[in-house]
Amino acid sequence: MPEKTRKPGALSALFKQREVGLFIILAVLFLLVGLRNPAFTTGSNALFILEDTAIMMILALGMLCVLLVGSIDISIAAIMALSTMTAGIVMKQNLNITEIQVVTDGVMGSATLRESTPLILLVIIGMGVGALCGALNGLLIAYGRVLPIVATLGMQYILYGVSHVVSDGQAVYRKDMPDSFINLSRQAFLGLNSKIWFMLVVFAVMFLFLTYSRQGRYLYAVGSNRESAAMSGIKSPRATLIAHIIMGMLAGLAGLLYASRDTKITQDMAMGYEMYIIASCVIGGVSVSGGRGKAVGVLLGALTMGVINNALTMLRLTGNSEFWKKAIQGALILAAVVINVIIQRSKERRVLRDRRI
Amino acid sequence: MKKQALVLQMEGITKIFPGIRALDDVRLDLRRGEIHALIGENGAGKSTLIKVFTGIHQPDAGLIRLNGEEVEMTDPLAARRRGIAAIHQHLATYPDLSVAENIFIGNEQTLSGLPAISWRKTREMAKALLASLGSDIDPMAEMGTLSVAQQQIVEIAQALSQNAQVLIMDEPTAALSLRESEELYSIAKGLRAKGTSIILISHRLEDIYSLADRVTVLRDGHYIGTWDIGETNTEMLVKHMVGRTIDQFYPKKEAPVGEPILKVDGLSRTGFFEEVSFTLHAGEILGLTGLVGAGRTEVVEVLSGVTRPDKGHIYILGEEKAITSPHEALRQGVSLLPEDRQKQGLLLPWSVQDNITLPRLDRHKKRGLLSPGSEAKTGKEYIDMLNIKVRSGQDIAESLSGGNQQKVVISKLLTCGSRIIIMDEPTKGVDVGSKAAIYQIMCDLAAKGFGILLVSSEMPEILNLSDRALVMREGRISAVFTREEMAPEKLLKAAMPLDKSRKGSAEYA
Numbered sequence: 001m002p003e004k005t006r007k008p009g010a011l012s013a014l015f016k017q018r019e020v021g022l023f024i025i026l027a028v029l030f031l032l033v034g035l036r037n038p039a040f041t042t043g044s045n046a047l048f049i050l051e052d053t054a055i056m057m058i059l060a061l062g063m064l065c066v067l068l069v070g071s072i073d074i075s076i077a078a079i080m081a082l083s084t085m086t087a088g089i090v091m092k093q094n095l096n097i098t099e100i101q102v103v104t105d106g107v108m109g110s111a112t113l114r115e116s117t118p119l120i121l122l123v124i125i126g127m128g129v130g131a132l133c134g135a136l137n138g139l140l141i142a143y144g145r146v147l148p149i150v151a152t153l154g155m156q157y158i159l160y161g162v163s164h165v166v167s168d169g170q171a172v173y174r175k176d177m178p179d180s181f182i183n184l185s186r187q188a189f190l191g192l193n194s195k196i197w198f199m200l201v202v203f204a205v206m207f208l209f210l211t212y213s214r215q216g217r218y219l220y221a222v223g224s225n226r227e228s229a230a231m232s233g234i235k236s237p238r239a240t241l242i243a244h245i246i247m248g249m250l251a252g253l254a255g256l257l258y259a260s261r262d263t264k265i266t267q268d269m270a271m272g273y274e275m276y277i278i279a280s281c282v283i284g285g286v287s288v289s290g291g292r293g294k295a296v297g298v299l300l301g302a303l304t305m306g307v308i309n310n311a312l313t314m315l316r317l318t319g320n321s322e323f324w325k326k327a328i329q330g331a332l333i334l335a336a337v338v339i340n341v342i343i344q345r346s347k348e349r350r351v352l353r354d355r356r357i
Numbered sequence: 358m359k360k361q362a363l364v365l366q367m368e369g370i371t372k373i374f375p376g377i378r379a380l381d382d383v384r385l386d387l388r389r390g391e392i393h394a395l396i397g398e399n400g401a402g403k404s405t406l407i408k409v410f411t412g413i414h415q416p417d418a419g420l421i422r423l424n425g426e427e428v429e430m431t432d433p434l435a436a437r438r439r440g441i442a443a444i445h446q447h448l449a450t451y452p453d454l455s456v457a458e459n460i461f462i463g464n465e466q467t468l469s470g471l472p473a474i475s476w477r478k479t480r481e482m483a484k485a486l487l488a489s490l491g492s493d494i495d496p497m498a499e500m501g502t503l504s505v506a507q508q509q510i511v512e513i514a515q516a517l518s519q520n521a522q523v524l525i526m527d528e529p530t531a532a533l534s535l536r537e538s539e540e541l542y543s544i545a546k547g548l549r550a551k552g553t554s555i556i557l558i559s560h561r562l563e564d565i566y567s568l569a570d571r572v573t574v575l576r577d578g579h580y581i582g583t584w585d586i587g588e589t590n591t592e593m594l595v596k597h598m599v600g601r602t603i604d605q606f607y608p609k610k611e612a613p614v615g616e617p618i619l620k621v622d623g624l625s626r627t628g629f630f631e632e633v634s635f636t637l638h639a640g641e642i643l644g645l646t647g648l649v650g651a652g653r654t655e656v657v658e659v660l661s662g663v664t665r666p667d668k669g670h671i672y673i674l675g676e677e678k679a680i681t682s683p684h685e686a687l688r689q690g691v692s693l694l695p696e697d698r699q700k701q702g703l704l705l706p707w708s709v710q711d712n713i714t715l716p717r718l719d720r721h722k723k724r725g726l727l728s729p730g731s732e733a734k735t736g737k738e739y740i741d742m743l744n745i746k747v748r749s750g751q752d753i754a755e756s757l758s759g760g761n762q763q764k765v766v767i768s769k770l771l772t773c774g775s776r777i778i779i780m781d782e783p784t785k786g787v788d789v790g791s792k793a794a795i796y797q798i799m800c801d802l803a804a805k806g807f808g809i810l811l812v813s814s815e816m817p818e819i820l821n822l823s824d825r826a827l828v829m830r831e832g833r834i835s836a837v838f839t840r841e842e843m844a845p846e847k848l849l850k851a852a853m854p855l856d857k858s859r860k861g862s863a864e865y866a
């Protein structure tokens with residue numbers, strides 16, 4: 001019986017993507033919450049959620065690289081603290097406040113002009129320190145052969161210690177910040193907040209890197225089969241190092257946006273953030289054993305986290321109890337991960353049934 | 358006397374691993390446009406020699422000349438750049454990446470003038486390459502979803518994509534059907550005609566006779582000789598490979614076959630094996646063989662509780678049992694000697710005696726505390742019984758040779774009082790001397806009334822040790838032979854996949 005092999009249509013090709021399951025979960029979640037509170041599904045709230053999760057997305061894209069090579073980084077909050085604190089001290093020391101006379105509607109008034117180190121330099125310092133921390137992690141793991149979780153756990157304590165020394169135990173507040181830095185997270189362009197723009201640029205670069213560059217593909221190769229990678233002549237320590245440097249750089253950038261948003265730099269800023277980020281990646285279909293995961297999936301994963309977070313606030317289910325909010329949040333994260341795993345596993349079973357032994 | 362130009366000369370190659378001299382003064386030369394067979398038993402050093410040549414291992418002594426020029430293969434990439442491609446025995450693929458990407462990894466097809474990968478070019482070239490091999494594998498399929506045979510074809514396509522001047526095929530046909538093998542061989546002949554030199558490693562002497570121009574034999578890491586294929590015959594090659602007569606090697610004893618102790622009925626695990634049924638008797642060595650990917654390992658995993666079956670029944674001593682975990686398997690009297698003893702069978706940093714007593718620590722307790730004296734006594738007992746070569750029971754397991762490590766794992770099984778012992782490739786990577794010792798232990802155990810399921814891809818082992826042999830093909834038991842019926846051709850025929858041109862039944866409906 002001659003069988004015609006049908007060309008898979010665009011729709012079935014779309015459904016083969018691992019990210020589709022997640023998209024459905026996200027849509028259902030969005031609609032369910034919308035039924036309870038119509039304000040949730042408005043465009044402005046959607047934009048708010050996006051703005052609120054942009055920093056998490058940037059971090060999750062960095063974590064994607066690290067997880068792809070089969071590593072992990074739990075020192076990201078510490079990297080954020082140290083790199084941002086370094087930039088904060090530079091801006092504090094060079095801060096220059098001048099009173100200027102301005103004429104508004106013919107009335108004389110005074111305003112303060114807060115200037116310091118140029119913003120671009122602050123960003124370079126923040127991301128540079130972050131990259132350095134990431135490089136240390138990478139060197140320890142790739143060349144020192146320390147287990148990733150141990151290496152980055154140790155680095156976490158070291159980095160918190162160093163940022164304490166650097167800042168002399170002091171925090172950096174709004175009064176120490178130049179206008180340019182305060183505005184970093186507040187500007188809008190084409191109706192979108194700057195944090196969203198930063199996230200979009202990072203996403204675009206990361207997507208191109210992971211899809212079209214050799215080094216990007218080698219991150220997948222190393223995580224997928226380290227021994228084959230060695231036989232194909234791919235330098236897996238180098239790939240691991242690069243992944244950690246990217247993670248560090250993005251932690252530096254995310255830290256600056258975070259500090260600008262909160263107008264405050266403390267040593268315990270973003271503490272515990274690493275678990276949200278790793279959870280975003282896992283929800284987004286990234287394999288923690290390496291080799292599998294996409295930038296799009298990671299964005300959807302982080303967005304799911306953001307929606308859960310926002311929905312719990314909007315629904316006021318838990319009153320003002322932080323405890324219940326955390327507990328429900330945890331349960332929803334687990335549910336999202338489990339549902340995603342079930343969808344993927346049923347796909348794999350179908351493939352297994354179809355394959356020839 | 359130079360008939361053809363030499364592409365490759367390797368001289369005095371020596372490679373020492375901790376505890377083992379894997380290669381000792383080995384040589385090999387390869388002419389342009391010849392197929393050169395490299396043969397020897399498992400552990401003879403064939404794969405190590407290939408790994409030295411492809412830059413994965415650095416030799417401790419010796420030199421490599423490529424086209425007359427002395428070269429150093431510092432890493433795999435250096436070898437690749439010099440036009441050397443290898444199809445390795447173990448699949449070296451990336452299960453998470455697409456077929457096309459697997460073919461072109463390290464040799465990416467970029468957009469002209471840009472450093473960016475062109476996925477269109479990659480996909481189209483992969484499709485063309487696969488088509489030239491007569492395969493219609495979807496270049497965008499995920500590698501991990503393909504069968505072993507299909508993955509092997511992708512590996513061959515990868516080697517071809519590099520226009521190699523030297524192509525190494527390490528057991529390339531082990532998982533291919535006869536038709537696929539023939540296709541591969543016609544490709545190999547075509548490449549030879551174009552001047553490519555091929556090193557062929559195969560256990561199937563008939564392959565070697567139909568393809569190779571010359572043959573080199575290795576044994577126990579030593580160079581034995583090189584001959585034109587016409588000067589040789591099967592007996593002579595086997596004698597050079599084995600270096601001893603068969604009788605000394607296989608101490609098969611006739612043991613009385615007793616009552617059935619393990620019965621398997623209609624066991625299935627979706628995607629891996631279907632409807633497997635057999636009975637193992639006390640005092641019997643039951644062979645289980647088949648090609649790579651036929652489902653042997655998966656059956657063993659189910660019997661030892663590593664994975665769960667989807668269908669079927671397991672009866673132990675006549676009672677139906679559910680084997681839900683490896684611990685449960687041990688409790689029911691089913692022990693597994695795992696294929697990868699270093700990963701699964703031993704705690705390498707522990708002492709030999711601690712390894713031996715681990716499964717039954719409860720026996721060495723006095724007033725709730727472990728008694729080192731009692732542990733040492735049991736350790737010594739088994740070291741003497743199996744003649745494990747150690748200075749004392751305190752020696753670290755990692756310091757032992759492969760064969761002696763294997764004996765430690767067997768000791769562990771014996772302490773559990775199991776009557777059913779599954780041995781998965783028990784002599785893989787074991788030197789010849791220890792092989793004989795392991796065979797001896799196996800036959801002694803059978804004589805004492807143990808039932809042994811011997812899972813092996815080495816035909817001589819199955820032929821000379823088992824009382825009956827099961828052959829698996831494509832996830833099913835294709836044949837059962839008694840000791841009298843067993844013959845190499847019959848086993849091979851039962852193991853070879855059915856011709857896949859007969860589509861429909863083998864393809865998914």
